[in-house]
Amino acid sequence: MPRLLGLFLFLLISAPAANADDGYRLWLKYDLISNPQLRKAYASMARFITCSENDPVSKTACLELQAGLQGLLGRPVLIQASGSKPGTIELLLLPKGAPDADNLGKDGFKIQSARGRLTIVAAQPSGLLYGAFELLRYIQTEGKTGELSGVRRPRVQFRMLNHWDNPLGTIERGYAGASLWKWYELPETIDPRYRDYARANASIGINAVVVNNVNASARFLTPEYLSKVKALADVLRPYSIKVFLSINFASPKILGKLKTSDPLDPQVRAWWQEKVREVYSYVPDFGGFLVKANSEGEPGPQEHGRTHADGANMLADAFRPHGGLVIWRAFVYGPDPKGDRFKEAYQEFKPLDGQFAPNVVVQVKNGPIDFQPREPFHPLFGAMPRTPLAMEFQITQEYLGFSTNLVFLAPLFKECLDSDTYARGKGSTVARVVDGSVHDYPVTVMAGVANTGSDRNWTGHSMSQANWYAFGRLAWDHQHSSARIAEEWTRMTLTQDPSAVATIKDILLGSRETYVRFTTPMGLHHIMGQGIHFGPEPWLARSARPDWTSIYYHRADSIGLGFDRTSQGSQALSLYAPEVQKQWSHPDSCELPYLLWFHHIPWDKTLSSGRTLWDELCFRYYAGVEEVAVIQARWKTVQSQVDPEWFADVQGRLAAQHREALNWRDACVLYFQTFSQKPLPPGLTPPKRTLEEMKRIVEIYQLR
Amino acid sequence: MPRLLGLFLFLLISAPAANADDGYRLWLKYDLISNPQLRKAYASMARFITCSENDPVSKTACLELQAGLQGLLGRPVLIQASGSKPGTIELLLLPKGAPDADNLGKDGFKIQSARGRLTIVAAQPSGLLYGAFELLRYIQTEGKTGELSGVRRPRVQFRMLNHWDNPLGTIERGYAGASLWKWYELPETIDPRYRDYARANASIGINAVVVNNVNASARFLTPEYLSKVKALADVLRPYSIKVFLSINFASPKILGKLKTSDPLDPQVRAWWQEKVREVYSYVPDFGGFLVKANSEGEPGPQEHGRTHADGANMLADAFRPHGGLVIWRAFVYGPDPKGDRFKEAYQEFKPLDGQFAPNVVVQVKNGPIDFQPREPFHPLFGAMPRTPLAMEFQITQEYLGFSTNLVFLAPLFKECLDSDTYARGKGSTVARVVDGSVHDYPVTVMAGVANTGSDRNWTGHSMSQANWYAFGRLAWDHQHSSARIAEEWTRMTLTQDPSAVATIKDILLGSRETYVRFTTPMGLHHIMGQGIHFGPEPWLARSARPDWTSIYYHRADSIGLGFDRTSQGSQALSLYAPEVQKQWSHPDSCELPYLLWFHHIPWDKTLSSGRTLWDELCFRYYAGVEEVAVIQARWKTVQSQVDPEWFADVQGRLAAQHREALNWRDACVLYFQTFSQKPLPPGLTPPKRTLEEMKRIVEIYQLR
Numbered sequence A, B: 001m002p003r004l005l006g007l008f009l010f011l012l013i014s015a016p017a018a019n020a021d022d023g024y025r026l027w028l029k030y031d032l033i034s035n036p037q038l039r040k041a042y043a044s045m046a047r048f049i050t051c052s053e054n055d056p057v058s059k060t061a062c063l064e065l066q067a068g069l070q071g072l073l074g075r076p077v078l079i080q081a082s083g084s085k086p087g088t089i090e091l092l093l094l095p096k097g098a099p100d101a102d103n104l105g106k107d108g109f110k111i112q113s114a115r116g117r118l119t120i121v122a123a124q125p126s127g128l129l130y131g132a133f134e135l136l137r138y139i140q141t142e143g144k145t146g147e148l149s150g151v152r153r154p155r156v157q158f159r160m161l162n163h164w165d166n167p168l169g170t171i172e173r174g175y176a177g178a179s180l181w182k183w184y185e186l187p188e189t190i191d192p193r194y195r196d197y198a199r200a201n202a203s204i205g206i207n208a209v210v211v212n213n214v215n216a217s218a219r220f221l222t223p224e225y226l227s228k229v230k231a232l233a234d235v236l237r238p239y240s241i242k243v244f245l246s247i248n249f250a251s252p253k254i255l256g257k258l259k260t261s262d263p264l265d266p267q268v269r270a271w272w273q274e275k276v277r278e279v280y281s282y283v284p285d286f287g288g289f290l291v292k293a294n295s296e297g298e299p300g301p302q303e304h305g306r307t308h309a310d311g312a313n314m315l316a317d318a319f320r321p322h323g324g325l326v327i328w329r330a331f332v333y334g335p336d337p338k339g340d341r342f343k344e345a346y347q348e349f350k351p352l353d354g355q356f357a358p359n360v361v362v363q364v365k366n367g368p369i370d371f372q373p374r375e376p377f378h379p380l381f382g383a384m385p386r387t388p389l390a391m392e393f394q395i396t397q398e399y400l401g402f403s404t405n406l407v408f409l410a411p412l413f414k415e416c417l418d419s420d421t422y423a424r425g426k427g428s429t430v431a432r433v434v435d436g437s438v439h440d441y442p443v444t445v446m447a448g449v450a451n452t453g454s455d456r457n458w459t460g461h462s463m464s465q466a467n468w469y470a471f472g473r474l475a476w477d478h479q480h481s482s483a484r485i486a487e488e489w490t491r492m493t494l495t496q497d498p499s500a501v502a503t504i505k506d507i508l509l510g511s512r513e514t515y516v517r518f519t520t521p522m523g524l525h526h527i528m529g530q531g532i533h534f535g536p537e538p539w540l541a542r543s544a545r546p547d548w549t550s551i552y553y554h555r556a557d558s559i560g561l562g563f564d565r566t567s568q569g570s571q572a573l574s575l576y577a578p579e580v581q582k583q584w585s586h587p588d589s590c591e592l593p594y595l596l597w598f599h600h601i602p603w604d605k606t607l608s609s610g611r612t613l614w615d616e617l618c619f620r621y622y623a624g625v626e627e628v629a630v631i632q633a634r635w636k637t638v639q640s641q642v643d644p645e646w647f648a649d650v651q652g653r654l655a656a657q658h659r660e661a662l663n664w665r666d667a668c669v670l671y672f673q674t675f676s677q678k679p680l681p682p683g684l685t686p687p688k689r690t691l692e693e694m695k696r697i698v699e700i701y702q703l704r
Helices: A002-019 A036-045 A056-073 A125-140 A192-203 A223-239 A266-282 A308-322 A341-352 A410-417 A430-434 A462-476 A482-493 A498-519 A578-584 A592-598 A613-637 A644-676 A691-700 B002-019 B036-045 B056-073 B125-140 B192-203 B223-239 B266-282 B308-322 B341-352 B410-417 B430-434 B462-476 B482-493 B498-519 B578-584 B592-598 B613-637 B644-676 B691-700
Strands: A048-051 A078-080 A088-093 A109-114 A117-122 A150-152 A158-162 A208-210 A242-247 A288-291 A325-329 A360-365 A389-394 A445-449 B048-051 B078-080 B088-093 B109-114 B117-122 B150-152 B158-162 B208-210 B242-247 B288-291 B325-329 B360-365 B389-394 B445-449
Touching: A036 A056, A048 A056, A056 A078, A056 A088, A056 A125, A056 A192, A056 A223, A088 A125, A109 A125, A117 A125, A125 A150, A125 A192, A125 A482, A158 A242, A158 A389, A158 A462, A192 A223, A192 A462, A223 A242, A223 A266, A223 B691, A266 A308, A288 A308, A308 A325, A308 A341, A308 A360, A325 A445, A360 A445, A389 A410, A389 A430, A410 A430, A410 A462, A410 A482, A410 A498, A445 A462, A462 A482, A462 A644, A482 A498, A498 A613, A498 A644, A578 A592, A613 A644, A644 A691, A691 B223, B036 B056, B048 B056, B056 B078, B056 B088, B056 B125, B056 B192, B056 B223, B088 B125, B109 B125, B117 B125, B125 B150, B125 B192, B125 B482, B158 B242, B158 B389, B158 B462, B192 B223, B192 B462, B223 B242, B223 B266, B266 B308, B288 B308, B308 B325, B308 B341, B308 B360, B325 B445, B360 B445, B389 B410, B389 B430, B410 B430, B410 B462, B410 B482, B410 B498, B445 B462, B462 B482, B462 B644, B482 B498, B498 B613, B498 B644, B578 B592, B613 B644, B644 B691
Parallel strands: A048 A078, A048 A088, A088 A117, A158 A208, A158 A445, A208 A242, A242 A288, A288 A325, A325 A360, A360 A389, A389 A445, B048 B078, B048 B088, B088 B117, B158 B208, B158 B445, B208 B242, B242 B288, B288 B325, B325 B360, B360 B389, B389 B445
Antiparallel strands: A109 A117, A109 A150, B109 B117, B109 B150
């Protein structure tokens, strides 16, 4: 008896450390449901799983469901080939040609409950997989965020992550450690993380992955690397995830030793056809290529006097026999100091509408510049009815505070998706362009630049896991609200305590607006540090290209602030439909969040807020910092409801965010003050530091 | 009853996954001792811990001992302020001036056992810490690798890791993910890994850490970064680890905006004095600076017409009031195509002997070139009696197969340490130079370039953990044998099964010789791929510098192979003591492992092995590949005795190693054959691939 007691004490002592949540499990925690009544209720409906399918994806659905239920219920859930006792969950694949099959589509599913039995019905194995995760999510959220029964279908066919991961293990714009992909060790060594990565993706409906950086090394198309890519594809396939590759357009020269990479050259075309055939010999269900061409120094068809369509169509030809896609990025812009980068992708691509082969998709960033904290939607959306346009969001926080800032991105994604292009009249939202319903696109894609890395918690900032989650949920269904996604994620990941859930949801939902306030309020954009995009450098006046400076964008002078893109200015506004132009074309009626995107506003002008531009600018910078302090205080209130390791991690990062917010505020207010020549509005305490001191702080982060 | 049974079944099912060993715990596993008799015996001697000291390091000793014992014994071990019941382990600090204190020194300890009580006695808290870990090691190894009782003292004062970690999170020559140090998140966020890193170091006696790359960013000396460094130092201090920084010699210009960084300029001297004072205001027990100057493009005193001694002494002056060290690296060489890089550090530093301030240490790599799989010891060892020389080993496997090759480095370290310099007659080994006993150095340092990173298992290749361990154990006492270290590590980390221990020990002990055989047999060196140091590129003939090519080193021609460094050649041999010269000066008596380091040998010459050079070369390349296959087969035999995740990880990497070994063999044999113009010796099957194919494979890894 004393021995047993000793053991018990020992377990008590060591338990907290062992159970500390290091974030590795993401939202797939499957810890025992703490409410015993609820657990009993769920347990009674989940005693057996029936699945008669033998394909790898259906099997995955079955095993994932079992593992999840066993964790949540704390008891075994048996898998059987058939059976219909009460408490059975049946995974059922419809026979081909069944009446319901069309309705469910490739990835859809139906969950129904009758006589104590739950059935998940799908037309394809992937539907069973998504249905299994839907059921788990329902239980994990204790049924608080939606109904269980009903039909669910994704609105977009390819829900895709783009990894900007380099062959040597670094990640361009990655803030969560090194690359997940250990290329040197592949194909022989399979890191167990690959499978856990696949599980996480499948659980939120992501079904496509570009594994390498768009600034692409040609090495990925060599047999050596294709065998590595194959090894990854083999891990991802049972989770219904297709692999894509970014390619280097000059590969025919680099790898094939041809004299040119001209897309109209017969040898070049033959080289790509053979290469694509070779890729499929390694990965029979290969997804396709993602291409960054003639952009920021990458090779492309224009060097050979050809168009983007010529380049894309050549590759599309090579893919035709295999059913793969060519995803061609529209992120192009020229270094013209008199130009407006805002317009350049539009001007390049709009005239090519209708010229692309049917298996080409053009991938467009959400806004016209580059993943700023707030951008108007890209004017190409709605402007290319005959070319499927993919959405490219950035999940990694390149311009949103790296891994030290808590910024929940669902509201940013939604803001863009919900914007109305008026392409086919009112209601032609960006979301409906991307999901194909406005222009009847035959292929639909939503891509997110991944925020994953080798850090134990995957995403650097623990709370940034929510952004991976949110992207997947919105790619599946853009009609999900940010609030619902925030609540789902919080309940699955952090706590079920109602008050803590409410607090964390609030923190998440307001966090992006806070970030905008202390960095780029009222439509300021691209005034961050050179190279180091997490800090301020509004004074940046020289760079390798004029459109990489800050002054190119904010245009501060003694009169005022902002980029005039009206008909008196760069005319970029004219790229939008008349209804959209109307929203933004007049400085008096333009909503404040977009004001400086489109107008050069005098410092003294009184805004709709009742304050002058200068005063409003200062108020927003100061408010942003205050809001970070409020988030810090609110986070403290949930301490008893979340895991201690997780709590401490977020608390530390919030403190760093507060320090950085002060840097942004002081740097920007002091710098713009050199133009406005005005004192701070009453009630605001002037920065304790000088502009010179702020410049020195930013410089530190730019030293080698 | 059925419910309980169900729960039990469930636990059984999920247990293996939960217990899979991902390598995070290193050699500090503290799993329950499986032998019940042994456990009982240890438990009877470890019921209580008594410690009356209240300083942070003694407390750490006490808590680490408790945590370790509780894990190993599976029962609580109580800490008490006093007590002497049987089963008590007492941690006892000697009073100042006690007769034994001098004998134990700063870090030493004595373990003694009497009347059922164990006592760990030390003169300083750090000694208690090392004693606690010694006791745990004794139990972890089940007493199989040495006695428990007795006095232990480190032979070297500073047992140091050099991290070549960059501020943005990359690691120069790192193969285990990103940097451990998350500079952006510091000082507010303290990654729990920092403490686990400190524990691991303390457990093997490492007491000093340079946290940043020798190619140093000046940013580490800014207040912003010093506050981050302070946060790290605060975590390491309770583990008796001092923090050092690598510095950029041009910091006075870069940070101080001075016009020069000339070490004799009064303003520059004043700047450094103030800067060092500032560093100590953040970290009162700061260790000192590590300096790479006038080496591979780094700034240094020579730009100002000053010597290395001028530069080092200026910094030493600044440290004098604070007791810190200046560690100045001797890794310098000039790009002279007619020169011999072998000699250059010697020629630069030998004349400066006696000119360095007392708190300067010159840090010398183990060999004269650069961490090759085998090098003769550096000729500076033994040649600078008036300048303390630190040893610089490389633990990260820059030239030893990255993270895909199993190479246990203790034999490499030992080979160098046991080499006799004959500086003060026979027995003046490199080890005794470094530990100060040959020249009575007042300061002694052994440094290892770390192989740690953010990978879950810390070191990329799981088995490379043994190299971190081995470095620490040898820095503590260079008389430990490789075999003992291998056995300790294996028992602590992998298994206690006698047959498996024997097999793994064998694999470890032979692995470095195998790597030498398939890459650079018989004294070949520096014939690896440009940039990509893990693969072969013996044909490399052009680079930014002639001493970065391969042909500079192997000197293959129609007559033979190897670098003539005798009196007829570069005369590098003359830098050694006559006794050493004699070992290597004649091609007939020079031991084969060093032959091509010192001689250009005709292809047809018959060697001591009875084979011609060409035949022996081929045999060794082929034998190396065969040996990898043998290691693979032997690893399979331990499958049932080691953790499955660990087993699979090593199995995969061994398969990659075999592929790479074949690449080395085929590339080198085919390339050297173009000079020897001879067929392979009978019995060896010619490579299936052509030299051109081998070149293409290597090129792949050099593409962007």
